[in-house]
Amino acid sequence: MADAPALQGRIIAAHGRHYTVELPDGSLRKCFPRGKKAGATVGDYVVISPQGADEGSIDRILERRNLLYRSDDMRTKQFAANVDQLLIVVAPEPAFSDDLTGRALVAAWSAGIAPIVVLNKIDLESSVAGARKRLATLAGLDIHIVELSAHAPQEMRAALLPLLRDRCTLLLGQSGMGKSTILNALVPDARAHTQEHSQALGAGKHTTTSTHLYHLPDQPGDIIDSPGFQAFGLYHLSATDIERGFPEFKDAIEHCRYYNCTHRHEPGCGVLAAIEQGAITTQRHELYKRILAENEAQGRY
Numbered sequence: 001m002a003d004a005p006a007l008q009g010r011i012i013a014a015h016g017r018h019y020t021v022e023l024p025d026g027s028l029r030k031c032f033p034r035g036k037k038a039g040a041t042v043g044d045y046v047v048i049s050p051q052g053a054d055e056g057s058i059d060r061i062l063e064r065r066n067l068l069y070r071s072d073d074m075r076t077k078q079f080a081a082n083v084d085q086l087l088i089v090v091a092p093e094p095a096f097s098d099d100l101t102g103r104a105l106v107a108a109w110s111a112g113i114a115p116i117v118v119l120n121k122i123d124l125e126s127s128v129a130g131a132r133k134r135l136a137t138l139a140g141l142d143i144h145i146v147e148l149s150a151h152a153p154q155e156m157r158a159a160l161l162p163l164l165r166d167r168c169t170l171l172l173g174q175s176g177m178g179k180s181t182i183l184n185a186l187v188p189d190a191r192a193h194t195q196e197h198s199q200a201l202g203a204g205k206h207t208t209t210s211t212h213l214y215h216l217p218d219q220p221g222d223i224i225d226s227p228g229f230q231a232f233g234l235y236h237l238s239a240t241d242i243e244r245g246f247p248e249f250k251d252a253i254e255h256c257r258y259y260n261c262t263h264r265h266e267p268g269c270g271v272l273a274a275i276e277q278g279a280i281t282t283q284r285h286e287l288y289k290r291i292l293a294e295n296e297a298q299g300r301y
């Protein structure tokens with residue numbers, strides 16, 4: 001019997017050793033990477049060789065438009081590939097972290113991906129003002145900030161669905177910000193679906209898929225759910241990547257006296273001058289210095 005012809009599909013879930021690949025006809029296959037090739041991630045477009053009725057091997061990962069991940073001394077965690085935008089969920093309670101939110105923004109910009117920040121739980125009236133005030137430090141950066149309450153699902157859908165149309169959106173946030181609640185309002189039974197897939201594909205009932213791509217039920221567009229994080233290392237970024245993660249530095253850097261200026265203490269630094277003039281906030285500059293120092297401590301530069 002001749003080999004079945006290779007097919008192209010998209011990885012919609014990663015389960016440790018194997019992946020769920022969706023084919024253009026909507027069917028799902030449990031696929032294993034061929035050989036020792038690792039590193040496939042949710043959102044990847046792949047070429048597979050079908051095996052049997054519902055399995056396959058991943059022969060090749062097609063070129064990625066982008067790849068989002070975080071990394072620290074412990075490990076590297078890929079979030080997703082080929083995304084159009086990042087939706088970063090923050091909330092007044094538990095209070096979101098400026099540092100982690102800033103890092104997620106850096107991850108987005110350094111990968112060339114547009115970020116949207118969602119301030120969830122605006123029904124928490126006593127604490128929402130404080131959250132708004134902290135978010136105001138991001139004003140002036142090119143970020144769309146949307147306020148909503150996932151406990152008012154109808155209004156929430158009205159606010160989010162237009163932003164999600166025709167796009168592949170990665171949902172990201174610290175633990176407890178309300179990602180699952182938002183996801184479930186956008187894709188009812190998302191969690192149940194995950195269970196179903198896992199069981200149908202033999203992943204076992206208790207294997208939780210950490211990252212999963214869902215199609216929006218009522219309009220074109222995909223949303224990728226990812227586990228909540230409590231740390232967001234960016235050890236993989238080069239100094240140039242980090243600079244790209246701070247788009248407000250771009251014009252100022254043109255004025256730096258030294259081509260290899262690190263924008264910390266050098267004389268004639270355009271970024272330091274822009275801080276003096278109030279065009280760049282010290283808070284963002286502090287974050288920049290923290291990320292750079294962490295990477296330097298790795299002996300990268």
Ligand SMILES: Nc1nc2c(ncn2[C@@H]2O[C@H](COP(=O)(O)OP(=O)(O)OP(=O)(O)O)[C@@H](O)[C@H]2O)c(=O)[nH]1
Binds near residue numbers: 181
């Ligand atoms: N008051 C209020 N509570 C909310 C809202 N959205 C979510 N919550 C609550 O916040 C808690 C955390 O919500 P989840 O959706 O589980 O948060 P998550 O971001 O998925 O958290 P992880 O699973 O840790 O990543 C739950 O108790 C939700 O009911 C909201 O709009 N208003």
Ligand SMILES: [Zn+2]
Binds near residue numbers: 269
């Ligand atoms: Zn400089």
